[in-house]
Amino acid sequence: MPRICYVEKSFNDEHLSKHGRSSWELDALDPATLDALIQAQIDQWRDDSLWAADTTVMEQQRSLLTAVSEQWDDVAAFVGESE
Numbered sequence: 112m113p114r115i116c117y118v119e120k121s122f123n124d125e126h127l128s129k130h131g132r133s134s135w136e137l138d139a140l141d142p143a144t145l146d147a148l149i150q151a152q153i154d155q156w157r158d159d160s161l162w163a164a165d166t167t168v169m170e171q172q173r174s175l176l177t178a179v180s181e182q183w184d185d186v187a188a189f190v191g192e193s194e
Contacts, residue, residue, distance in 0.1 A: 137145060179186055 140148070
């Protein structure tokens, strides 16, 4: 669990009203713990079916871009000819 970072005089009233009288020292967490905390928050809001569908589309687009890059000279010549 993160350690509490207590308020110092340098905190202004606006910060205190927005965030309260304490904050957490997240940099004191090891990377795996910080990653798990972040991932847990993402997972509770992410729609896994939409995520999967978007991932599929992204992978298809990546494959298309890879194919285009592998034939770039032909693509450039084709586009240049159509102008």
